[in-house]
Amino acid sequence: MPHDASAFELILSGDPALITIVRLSLIVSLSAAAGAAVIGLPFGALIALARFPGRELTIVVLNALMGLPPVVVGLAVYLLLSRSGPLGSWGLLFTPQAMIIAQTILIAPIIAALARQTIEDMWVEYRDELAAMDIGLAGRIATLLWDARFSLVTALLAGFGRAAAEVGAVIIVGGNIDGFTRTMTTAIALETSKGDLPLALGLGLVLIAIVVVVNALAWGVRRAGERLAG
């Protein structure tokens, strides 16, 4: 990115480096949100609906994992994916795939914990009907997840927001490589360390704007869905 341009000049001129960075940020964090949803939603629903020894402890741990420090996740994934590590042969370190993996691990607990709470609350309402229809555990999980879909959008947004905002994990496993693994947050960290604070601040505002747009789109989808499905 040109040294002396302000963030807004870069946006208006459609600076290709900036576009690459924004695209990568969205791909990484949206993919992580999708992956974390696939893992976290059924898991959260399962914890909500099943009864097993140690359930309360599991819930406490799951809630606590919402606060996983991104740098710690980054370090752990780095050690796993390093050539000297157990999964080194996959050659994934310093790639966007590694960043997606790290962020998925980071936000899966958030989505699972919020799903658990939502589904557990819904269960109070749905319990009689589903019991009367003899629905088994798997059926209950599927039915409640689908019926709770609008509330769960909020959980997904929480996960996405956390992923889009973090820098600790992606910078360690991605390496902040120019044009390849540089995201908005790592670019902001870089420009700050170079002392180009106005540019860093401008990029920060762009990042916030993007997250707001994603939230607005999700809100729109939710409203449309509610109007259609009640």
Next chain:
Amino acid sequence: MKTLSRRMLIAIAASAVFAGHASAQDKSIVVASTTSTQDSGLFGHILPMFKAKTGIDVKVVAQGTGQALDTARRGDADVVFVHARPAEEKFLSEGFGVKRYPVMYNDFVLIGPKGDPASIKGSKDIVAALGAIKAKGADFISRGDKSGTHQAELSLWKVAGIDIAKDKGPWYKEIGQGMGAALNTASASNAYVLADRGTWLSFKNRGDLVIAVEGDKRLFNQYGVMLVNPEKHPSVKKDLGQQLIDWLVSSEGQKAIADYKINGEQLFYPNANDSGA
């Protein structure tokens, strides 16, 4: 309708995960280098030339020197390009590198506040200047991160006869971060800091900081490049990596380095031919 959009989502997700990985199989190498080299903007200037010539994509992971050498030890980089000769020699003796090639040098400068509490501005004697800073207890920011700059700083204290680990006081602040962060901190707290000239020239947040001491021969900072030993890590792309090294020490590469200027000032001085470097 529902199944169609579900399938589309899965397809998008899968391509996102795998598409990027496919392009990584094109000609590319990972170079572990330092934050100060990256912050100077040198790579942005010379690497496109290398790519145009060879088609090789050079991915630079910028860390502190200690971390860069560690990354290379772990086999996570193909080439390592840092500026701390003793650490590089150790790296070689441990068998992690194939051969060390000198590439270029730049110099360090001692940055300080305009007010100059240690009264050293304009001096050409870095050792005396450090002594004055300690005597006056003037605020000094150290990178404290095992980087090349940090190691140069430590050896200068030694030359000045000061055991900084023992004799440091509250005036000596170790931040454990890169050059840019150190300069930011020095700017915010009006303190002295040792910086490489390249980062200083591109640094924008100077506040009241100016160059206090420069030109002492002991402030010269030598860069070396090494191929990570494929015998230790078979995954190292040794042919592509060697091409980069060969280019850096070639007359073309050396000229590209010399041509890099900020505000008309040359930052790095190529010296691949200097066998003692």
Next chain:
Amino acid sequence: MRAPLSDLPIVLEDAAVVVGQLTILNDVALTLAAGAPTVLVGPNGGGKTTLLRLAMGLLAPSHGRVTWGGRIDAASTRRAIVFQRPVMLRRSAEGNIRYALSAAGVARSERAARAAELLALVGLSELGERPARKLSGGEQQRLALARALAKEPQVLFLDEPTASLDPTATKAVEDIIRTVSERNIKVVMATHDLGEARRLAGDVVMLHRGRIVETAAAASFFDRPQTAEAGTFLAGELLV
């Protein structure tokens, strides 16, 4: 080919339901046999809902036992229940019925046709595509009935099905109940509306404070109540 096992008669022997310190039902001895609808009446809080759940198999007695066709642990595949406030799934009316059909094991290829039949039975054919949560109270009650009938039950339990409905909706629901009963489905229903009890009951069970006070054929109950409580209740006075 063996005939499916019958859930009737449902026999409650010396059944009681105790929750903590509270005795909700006590000394319940009752037989629900095939035939005309059995209607549970009595003041609120008397235990009608709990008795329905017990007979459905949704809860186990704290004391005594419940048998279905002579069996103690009979799966509920041939019994269905409509709750006082039925919960609609977040999908269309037809979607709700298809869900119930799926739960009952009906093959996917047959579900559309069966759902259409059930919608027609309860008079909701025009509203099949409407989101179920957007239906009126009466329409939701009818949809819940259709859902319950999806499993082709032998016994249908109804907990105050018309409690919150206006007269038109009430009539619609009662007509469906009559149709269902004429198809040889045993209806067991709780109501606090004595008029409705008169309209629908084959026999009446009156509950007061967790005990069965009187059991009789409808005509006998309404014309010649045997107990003082029944008399007070039928006279429209508060029974405390």
